[in-house]
Amino acid sequence: MARNWHLPWEEYVETLKPHERPMMPGSPATPDHPWPRRLQYAATGVLVALVGSLGNAAVTANIQNLQGALGITATEAAWLPVVFVMTNACMNLILVKFRMQYGLRLFTQIFLGVFVLVCAAHLLVDNYESTLLVRAVAGMAGAGLSSLGFLYIIQAFPAAHRLKGLIIGIGLASFAVPISRLVMPTLLDLDGWRGFYIFELGFALVAWAAVQVLKLPPSERLKVFDRLDFVTFALFAPGVALLTAVLGLGRIVWWTEAAWIGWALVGSIVLLTAALTVEHNRTNPLINTRWLTGADMLRLFGAILLIRMVLSEQTSGAVGFLTVVGLGPDQLHGLFVVILLAMIAGTAVSAFTLNMEKLNKPIAIALGLIAVGAFIDSHATVLTRPAQLYLSQAMIAFASAMFIGPALMIGISRVLQQGKQNLISFIVMFSVLQNVGGLAGGALTGTLQIVREKYHSNQLAADIVASDPQVTQRLAQLSGAYSHTITDPALLRAEGVALLSRQVTQQANVLAYDDVFRIIAVLAALGCAWVTVTHLRPRWRARAEARRTARTPDASVVSAAVD
Template identity: 50%
Template sequence: MTDDEAGEYQFKPHERPMMPGSPASPDHPTGRRVGYFLIGLLIGITGAMGNALVSANLQNIQGALGLYSDQAAWMTTVYTMTNVSMSLLLVKFRQQFGLVPFARIFLAAYILLTAAHVFVHEYATSLMVRGASGIAASALSTLGLLYMIQSMPAAHRLKGIVLGIGIPQLATPLARLFSSDLLELGQWRALYIFELGLSILCLAAVFLLRLPPSERMKAFEKLDFVTFALYAPGVALLCAFLGLGRVLWWTEAPWLGYALCGSIVLIAAALLIEHNRANPLLNTRWMGSGIIVRFALIAVTVRVLLSEQTYGAIGLLTALGVNNDQLFNLFVVISFVTALGIAASALTVNPANLGRPIFYSVLLIAIGAYIDAQSTNLIRPQNMYISQSLLAFAAVFFMGPTLLIGILQAMARGPNHIVTFSAVFSITQSLGGLAGSAFLGTFQIMREKFHAHAIVQSLTLTDPQVAARLQALGGAYGGVVSDPTLRSAQGAALLAQQVTREANVLAFNDVFLTVCVLACLTLLWVGTRQLRMYITGENPMAAALEAIAKKRTQQ
């Protein structure tokens, strides 16, 4: 069964969709390809921009809405809670109902919710919009990817996949560049109005230039919804545990333990149901195969390591009093290098050897983290241009090849495996990012307490240097505080602030060094795997490409 619009097109045999739910691949004229590219660029950035704007300005939104720190943390966590599990349904939704309803329904729903929040200024509404943003972002990332693939000739479709998965990564540095100006124009509401405007442009673009039609089939089964009803809340509880654990502290809030236990039970129940199905939504046997387990471990590990930039470097600069305006030039550099990394990944991608760019990416992370591990309290954004450029390049250089490893393996085994791969990839990226921030954040807090204790132990009033420092710090208040005792107390308070600052710098250096060590271990693992494949001649990607070519010939 084909889309209603299929009659408008006359497809050649090689132009038929690879699988139901995917658009056909007709030979487009150059002008249409340019249109697909521009729309793919717009949709890809829009899908990630909403969460990027909120993450970059969370402190401003927290202050404007009068939120506690845990309430502010929910703003970004709820986005991941809805985003990570939607891939299970979206692939089958496209297969059963087609691409046009897929695009219009999710975009229109997101526009309505975002518009409502512009007028209803409540915390509950904010959470609803963030949750809707997670659902819409999952749909938009797929839509942007499909548009980008259509912009490429048949011989370069894999490059289109790399571009489609890399472009959303531009949203985070771009959000840092102009979000301060938006806040000056209309405070936090301007962020949502901008997000609303982008989503309206996406809807208009989808109406203006539609994707080629796809083949449809009856995809949903009753047990799919049972699995989703168990899997989605299980993953959501896991996201809540990882997102709020560091803020509330792992052992202080009892509900965190209940959330973790609940997530394990629900996810295990969903997997148990799927394991015994004839036509599973999640193919548990394939998920447990060696190549998918290795794929998931590498993807999660690299995503955790990349938290060095989002949490580590930015966290250190924030602790030293650097604000968004002062980070402008740094994010100009990061944006440029990110775009360069996307282009380099697309131009150099080799489907027969997708491990090499991952190896280089991990190497760049190790070098960048080692450079940052030499930080002092005098470090400023311009001192991090080189290290953060390496991290930004690595973040997008590994993304495309990692996606291709899984998607080619799934396509080689049949359309039903695409849903499973979408779930695995979504988990590794979304939960990997949350786990990275949780791990590095927890480690940084523990090391800050350790260093603060060590520094305080060495401070005694009998030490002439300490006494001189207290006198100098208290002397700063000589013109406004006449009481010597009060001046001494103010000097002690300033000294405590300096101790906290130095402890934070040392703790972040420990974080950077830990990332460097973990990256080196990952580098050893990936390198060993690559060397083994070279010696034995084993190449699972070549076998997958051959299987895909056979399936294409038999269509």
């Protein structure tokens, strides 16, 4: 109960039952709250988590609209979500230790306060440079809010179900993408981007008020920062920033056309190598390289990276495909309602079917669902509409929510088995892989789509011959739509040729997206097979050992027979 929260930590911790004590310094205690208070914590956690991720989801989903509002190029617009990821991916390197040393109260006030200021700043800036700075600060604040929302959700669950709270808390941020797709068209119609900024500011103020009223229980404070931590951060943060810039901008400026892409990649490799070298030789590392490079952890990180990449089928692939066939945001409402419901279902199933002995199983199932969904989408045509994608996209959305919890629990179980000092290392790598994996998936999807579109355009154009009667008939049909307004035969034919060219380009894009979906389906299927084998290998070994033991005569029986 809150009545003891004013006590010094040494006295307060003595009032707690064993299951109420925090897992580590910097995390709040988890006392047995009454059910009304648990519901309040759950609502506040959901609110804070969505506030931290909604802004970036809205910018990413409506980047072309924001580009027009700011009057900037496509390359300049692409930097807006990239700088958010840059700062967001790096912050967890110091956030955990910040909570440990300075406490949750200061942590909460700083990051919610900064986020409110960021939302207010959006209403005052109307140029590209200021917006870029605001998005970078929003990335830092968003990282803090994600952690804060997670900690609030934990308070909503009793000890017996606390792992379910962990899974639900980590999955909340993914809901922001479909929610932003649903609310943004209405807000943009009301007052453009200013309407969204006002909505975001109001949302942040409500969250701030809720956190001020409903405080988290106390946490233990320790002096944990070391001077070398800041050296590592000074190397690691710009290294990750350069890598995210390469992945986020590479397909837009094109990989081989912009020299800075190569230099940024070189700089990223040098800086990250230097950071890991410093950590490898430390007595108390911030990032435990020896633990992170263990076989189990490498397999886990490989699975996380693979899933984040193939999930681009939904975030970049399906949405890009529907845009190519001429659909606008208003026509995608039904699809994103289905996606949101599937994500909620996936999170619930992941939480309530959790089996700590079979954590690889839901990851394999998630990859299998992505493979099937992507394969279904690979048969799309120019006549495909959102209703035909409901099943496949629901499967992928369900999978995206289903894998996160078990992947997190695999890492946490390794931390608990091998030392809590490795928690920071795991959280940092989990966050970086989530962010970088998403960008890498978008880069892969976009690059493959562009390459395959060029291929199909050349193939289709090669088959169009002016002397072909079918081509002549098609040109006549297309130009006939303008016959009442254009009387010059040459101009009329030129208009028909332009329309045919646009149709060829559209068809080439559709075929390219089908190719991308097939490639993603193959990658997901291979990943499913790999994780399944990893899951079953210990059982195969145990059965083989049991058979070998059964065939080996017991030593006492052999001895008795000899006697």
